[in-house]
Amino acid sequence: MPTVALPKLGTAAAWRDAARALVSADTPPDDILWHYDGGAGDLFADGPAALPTPDPALRVPRAFVDLAGTVAWHADPERFALLYTLLWRLRGAPHLMADRADPLVGRLLAMQKSVHRDKHKMKAFLRFREIDAAAPPRRRFAAWFEPQHHIVEPLARGFFSDRFGDMDWIILTPDLTAISTAQSLSFADGGAKPPLPEDATEDLWTTYFRNIFNPARLKVKAMQAEMPKKYWRNMPEAAHIPAMIAGASARARAMQDAAPTLPPVRAARIAARHAKDDAMDLLSRMEGDMPEDRADFLRRLQGCTRCDLHANATQAVPGEGPHDAPLMVVGEQPGDQEDLQGRPFVGPAGQLFDRLADEAGFDRGGAYVTNAVKHFKFQPRGKRRIHQRPDMGEITACRWWLDIERQMIRPRLILAMGATAVGSLTGTGAGILKRRGTIEATEDGTPVFITLHPSYLLRVPDASAKEAAMQDFRSDLAAAQAHLEELLAA
């Protein structure tokens, strides 16, 4: 009967090597005796056998490699035999790893979970104390911990070496001691809990622990589910828990019963300063008359509450371009990117417009571009915001701002793109497909060249239809440009 002796250090790798060799040699699970760390020998066993050479073609599912790499550190003496039995069964049925309902897989997964949890709790609840504080350049720390499984070695090589790179540390446990000196790691036998020197920082830590606790939200069970009592004896802050619990409800009640106090003198002084700022702010947002200048316009626009859209959007997006532009381009409303950046025509539709304008010889840079509605209207869906068409009330409310922009710019021609813009400028957005390419006028007589909104082009599914639609759009832009030049020449 082959006997495999597994060492205390490097257990997982040693088990993996042995198991690979044995399964390659078709050794059934019942024939193997697994020994850990020089454990008692079996009377009937042969001495440790020379292991056969493993088959290089041997393949196991990735999930099993992870499982074995973790379960090998479990405290259960049966762990090696159980892992090998599963490895044996996996030869013919690799899908077994995905089947939690299989009792052996279920048991090993539970063991894996237990090791993971133990490792997690050791990472969380181990507390270092500084030892011989006056030993530069590297400071030295030591900790005592009582893990449930043999997890000190993997954690010392992994987590603790990753984390505490610039200091020396010793982790003592009943099972094993890990020592890191000048970034070189060594191990020694474990032992009883040694006396560690007092560390003044522990007082600061317990002060923090007591004060970050909210007595009005006592949930002792939730605490103990995550931090069971067995860990408390090695955690300096835990000694205060009983007193914190006992005083909690009285503290919460005292807060509720306390009568409101008078604010300190300082408060009145600061409040007076704020009141002055607020008054200025309010004054600057008063509507009713024309803004004095561009800055005033921008300030008032940001405070706009003429419709409900302001509450959900990031900001109002004003138009942009030369303030003496002969041409004004009006789109529908800002989209996701416009809303975030606070600039019109920077999203996908805006970029397409720029490209087509360039191709059509349309003077985009010389135009003032803006939208009929200044806030983004959308429906949230997961991580995206789906554009929603503004309704008549919102368009009407926002015409106030478009009118102000028109008065400030006084364009000779307006290019209205899409039903919303057309509706805002001419009174109705209906029948836009028939009206495209024609010129109408605003109430005050400014000519309005009508076309579709470029976002429509993004949604044409068929490639050839899309190309045709883009060509139509280019023609519209070219016609608008020609008309503008006529107007300017006249």
Added chain:
Amino acid sequence: MARPDLQEKLAILSDAAKYDASCASSGSDKRNSRDGKGLGSNEGSGICHAYAPDGRCISLLKILMTNFCIYDCAYCVNRVSSNVRRARFTPDEVVSLTLEFYRRNYIEGLFLSSGIIRSPDATMADMVQIARDLRTKHGFRGYIHLKTIPDADPLLIEEAGRHADRLSINVELPTDASVRAYAPEKKPETIRKAMADVRLTREAAKDRSHTGKRPPRFAPAGQSTQMIVGADGSNDAAILGNATRLYSAYHLKRVYYSAFSPIPDATAALPLIRPPLEREHRLYQADWLLRFYGFDLAEITGATPDGNLDLHIDPKLAWALQNRHHFPVDVNRAAREPLLRVPGFGVKTVNRILAARRHRTLRYEDLTRMGASMKKARSFISAGGWSPGAALDSAALRTRFAPPPMQLSLF
């Protein structure tokens, strides 16, 4: 009063910080200090180093730089009109506390917030200095979460994002009107603008330039926010509606819901109540359903007429009880989406079911080993050898899950 020493300052400034719910230290980039030139590591997932008796995880040193504040937010312990004791850390004190706590394995890093003193820029500059010192002077590679001050100079926020793992800006209350009423100096539109800037800067930091050079990292663990629940009259539909908008607009990692909790020296404008902990819990459940289970807002908040979640049963169960025509779901045949809607099944359970049923027909007993809560799920599924029968249509089904009715207490 004597100037407080470090111990007293820590007591005052951690007491002042506890109303921020977030203590997450997960989701950042992986790093370690194996080069021996610094301290700290990040594994990607966070670690809770202790739990207080309020059941909350303590992962970070969560403190205010100062609790002096020129704002007068009614719900806040640190508002200018409160008489709580005030204190102020120097940047060096915060740096030293963070490092010393970290070396002893008490914490994953720092969550720094602050009252507004003098001006938003001056306060933000001090906070950025702390993060910069930790990273550059001390080679600190642990987690840093900075609360950003919305009105601060965008350049300061950009530097904050270069040093911090996570940035957060609290929207505080669910509606603009409530913010104006209870936090008069805060401007909801400024808060949204600041969150938009963080999203844009984060996205820009992910794009390589045409030379293939990566711009400096910016808040790799993203941004989050917090809403106080129960201080104003907003219902759950308004709260969750705001949350879904914030998730979609600014790609937040988390929205935290914080039950309005008694504070020392409360204002008469906002009487204290027992914190609505159950409501807070239900909101988190609903938040998860919206983000990971494919539920629509209207489905969740439409289950009750007043737009508030049912406090006695979880929102998924509430939805299932009202939409029984979708059930029973056959665990051996149904697609992922309907499985995710079964009460008692989590995302992990559903993944396990999908993996296991490729090789066998699942029976009722198998499901218990998949992590499902069968007490809830049993009435809504069919499996090999199992069907809920008439139970699904029974009018009394709800009583099986809701706590028994109680006589009202007079006290």
